[in-house]
Amino acid sequence: MNPSARSWGVFSALALAAFALAASSQPQSPAPAPPSAAMIAEGRYLVEMGDCAGCHTRSQAPALSGGYPLNTPFGVIYSANITPDKDTGIGSWSEADFYRAMHSGRDDQKHNLYPAFPYTYFTRASRADVDAIRAYLMSRTPVRYTPPANRLPFPLTIRPLVGVWDWLYLKQGEFQPRSSQSAAWNRGAYIVNGLGHCAACHTPKTLLQGDKTNDALQGGTLDNWFAPDLNGDPRGGLATWTAADIAEFLKAGRNAHSSASGSMARVVAFSTSKMSDQDLAAVATYLKALPATRSARARPIDAAVINQGQAIYVDNCSGCHKMDGTGIPRFFPPLGGNTNVQAANPTTLTHIVLTGTIMPTTATRPTQLAMPAFAWKLNDNEIAAVASYIRNSWGNAAPAVSASQVGDLRGKVAAHPVRKPPSRV
Amino acid sequence: MVQSLPKVDAVVIGFGWTGAILAQELTDAGLNVLALERGIWRDTATDFSTTFAQDELRYRYRMELFQRPAHDTCTVRNDASQTALPMRRLGSFLPGSGVGGAGVHWNGQTWRDLPSDLTAKSHNIARYGKAALPPDMTIQDFGVTYAELEPCYDKFEYLCGISGQAGNINGAIQPGGDPFEGPRTRGYPNPPLDMPWAPTLFGQAATSLGYHPFPQPAANASRPYTNPLGVQMGPCTYCGFCEKFGCGNYSKASAQTTILPVLLAKPNFTLKTSCEVLRINLAADGKTATGVTYIDAAGSEFFQAADMVILCAYILHNVRLLLVSGIGKPYDPASGEGMIGKNYAYQIDSSVDVFYEDKILNPFVGAGALGLMISDFNGDNFDHSGLGFIGGGYIGVLQTGARPIETHPTPDGTPKWGGAWKKALAKSYLRCATVATQGAVMSYRGNYLDLDPTYRDAYGQPLLRMTFDFKDNEHKMSNYITARATEIAKAMGGREISVKPRTGSWSVVPYQSTHNTGGAIMGTNPNESALNKYQQSWDVANLFVMGATAFPQQSGYNPTGTLAALAYFSAQAITGQYLKATGKPLVQA
DSSP: GGGGGGGGGOOOHHHHHHHHHHHHHSSOOSSSOOOOOHHHHHHHHHHTTTHHHHBBBBTTTOOOOOEEEEEEEEEEEEEESSSSSSTSTTTOOHHHHHHHHHHHHBBTTTEEEEESHHHHHHHSSSSHHHHHHHHHHHTTTTOOOOOOOOOTTTTTGGGGGHHHHHHHHHOOOOOOOOOSSOOHHHHHHHHHHHTOOOOHHSBBOOOTTTTOGGGGGSEEEEEEEEEESSSOTTSSTTTTTTHHHHHHHHHBOSSSSSSSOOOOOOHHHHTTTGSSSSHHHHHHHHTTOOOOOOOOOOOOOOOHHHHHHHHHHHHHTTTHHOOSSSSSSTTOOTTTTHHHHHSSHHHHHHHHHHHHHOOOOOSSOOOOEEEOTTTSSSOOOHHHHHHHHTTTTTTTTOOOHHHHHHHHHHHSOOOOOOOOOOOOO | EEEEEEEEEEEOOOSSSSHHHHHHHHTTTTTOOOEEOOSSOOOOOHOOOOOOOOOOIIHHHHHHTTTTTTSSOOEESSSSSSSOEEOOOOSSOOOBBBBGGGGOOOBOOOOOOOOTTTTHHHHHHHHHHGGGOOOOOOOOOOOSHHHHHHHHHHHHHHHHHHHHOOOTTTEETTTTTTSSSOOOOSSOOOOOOOOOHHHHHHHHHHHTTOOOOOEEEEEEEOOOOEOOSSSOOOOOOOBOOOTTTTTTTSOOOOOHHHHHHHTTTTTTEEOSOEEEEEEEEEEESSSSEEEEEEEEESSOOEEEEEEEEESSHHHHHHHHHHHHHHOOBBTTTTBBBOOOOOOOOOOEEEEEEEEEESOOOOOSSSSTTEEEEEHHHHHHHHOOTSSSSOOOEEEEEEEEOOOOOTOOOTTTTTSSHHHHHHHHHHHHHHGGGEEEEEEEEETTTOOOOEEEEEEEEESOOEEEEEEEEHHHHHHHHHHHHHHHHHHHHHHHHEEEEEOOOSSSSSSSSOOOOOEEEEOOOOOOSSSOOBOOSSSSBSOOTEEOOOOOOGOOSSSSOOOOOHHHHHHHHHHHHHHTTTEEEEEEESSSO
């Protein structure tokens, strides 16, 4: 069998599989010098920094082989296979092809990629880093797998339309350091706005799902979570966190103020916990230098709601979070002064009360400390009351949560089931 | 058809405390380890959530975390003249099932045996003469000394974040601790739990009588704790649901809260649940284990080849597996020969209730190991000359939670039902303190384990048969320490007391404690033990047997501290010595 087998019109799956095996064992045509081990190692580090596996690995499948469904407001987009399989992956992509994808959002045929792939941020990555990423991806075992077709309504199926979106939202160009800032700030800015693609979740979006760049990193909603404000807001932002607190959070998935939940738990487990202490310190330096945004929009809450919320809190929450809301730092997050608790948008707090949450496992903090689900135990009114109480106690101030807000979210999130007693053994 | 699976370096049978300890240590040494657990997976977040874990009906009375007798139980009798009958409902003891084993639903009372407990035979003969031991008493030395075990006790205590007050650091007696304990190299990792009123009243009374009260060493964390593996434990909330329950606050040490977050992440470790080992397979020579045969939840049978087999199930199941696998020689009480099943022992408890007129003690505040104790009458801490028995026990007030269905103290003379009972209970519930004793049980020729000739389990294998009763030595000892407990109870200043001595034969019905020991005991030579001091089988050199199975007799202390220390001692010998010459005995017979 040889590569021309394709033209013989053999279409059975068996033959295709055999062909793939044969093809992958063919000697490569005049190849450039193989990348150094150091370059591949650097590429691996950058792939973790970019959390590529987070989107490019579907459940129970080989890493980076794609097919993970991304639920966008427009429909479902399946991530690409980025293993070096020549037919179904990126095995035939040149360095220039790969750089074009990262930098301009176009594939090897110069077709538009959908911006679920965050090239609007990856465009800031340096050529050297992009080449290292490719070197690492190419060093891995090819996986033959074609992801399912995207489920998008017409006319979004017309890829060239993405060009219009790019014209609005893509500002191509590698990161340019600012000489007025420290090396740490510049490295932090490079990571946060580039491969780290923090803004993908933490910046609010326009109707077309482009970044509201004037509100950069001031918090965004996705997948029934609210990714908090990373600016210096004293309530919902990071004003009360030191740079060391931020670095610890990203390394361990928890710190004295909070713990990672929702998508951020996965980001910490698979990406930030694997970053170097130096890079985490740089990220923290950059975030701490962001301006303080306008704060606090709280209005007085009905005393009856506070009384009801307090009674629920004492019965259900105080065992771990303490009567005075001080919690057990790094174990059970303090609620007084907590940024998720006081976020203008209460989605994360309400989500956690409904479904519970579990901390990521990290090398430095392996324990997946969890909060139980209350969806089965407390009704919408009760959750609204206790959330409003928590948001307005121990110095906290934030708008009340309504029962209808809780009810809306309850309908959207899958509450953890309570395990039934086993029937045997 | 039995499907054969690729060989692993070590297969661990049963995944409770000792299984997790051995798997953690052996994977650290680079071995590829597979653990087979017959029960289900359980973790804190899913199964012991604080939103429903405090359910006495579900866990205590419907026994959710325990072994199911319909699947596997043992038959019991008091002596060999009787016909043993199956225990169809768990009573006297409550073996666990599932990941974490009984270590999920224990109280967390974590002791070190006294140095003399580990040399019970030679110590007592040296001090009281051979005649002090009745002719049918078959106690012996462990073959390992307290000094050898000290670093292993220490390792377990720091793994679990034990809350306590040291009594003896390198020979220097510490105020507030147990002055009788063996010397330890450092204090406990956490301070004692906060003491409620009832134990405090006991402490005052015991001190007034010249005794030495100290806080019970507790695997209930008194403060947030991060153990040497980096695993985090939350502080105990004194909710009172430890014994028979899983802990929802990450406060009670268990495999789940101390080891599994690290172990489960290792690429060289695999855990299979709902997989029950039916037998350990032997090579034709009968001296080498080739692996194990197990059955999964779907009823399929597998042969799992392994270079080493580590038997870590509950003691009763360990002994049964050895017997059904034809390992070693079954014990014969008539001749005294054979080692498998020999020296089964237990413990003997009693109590004295103190009823107050005016003191509201809030007994629902509790933790599994929350109390003050004295060791003045434990082991050989007191002179037994002329007493007619050896051994002893602890005396103390433990406030484990007074859960409402289980706890109904009433003074003597109260009717057992009706309005008068209700009235007395309503008055007594908040005003009663219980002084408890827990005493040693020595081993005897007639107390043993073997295979039942009649009854079989769900897979058609013979059940284990338990032949056990309390002997004169134990009754005399228990009466003696119950009398001391009564004196202290009287000094506690209540309105009246109610003494509940342990009399007559052992019964399988009322719950006492899950402190079963022996059946494959350790020792210095194969003529008097099944295992060497490293818990390696004398008969099959690549088989190690963990747990209280190895105790030659039972001291007055709870067994978990010692069995965990022995597990570390064994793991140390396997990784340090055995792996350099696999398949060889670590001690020459």
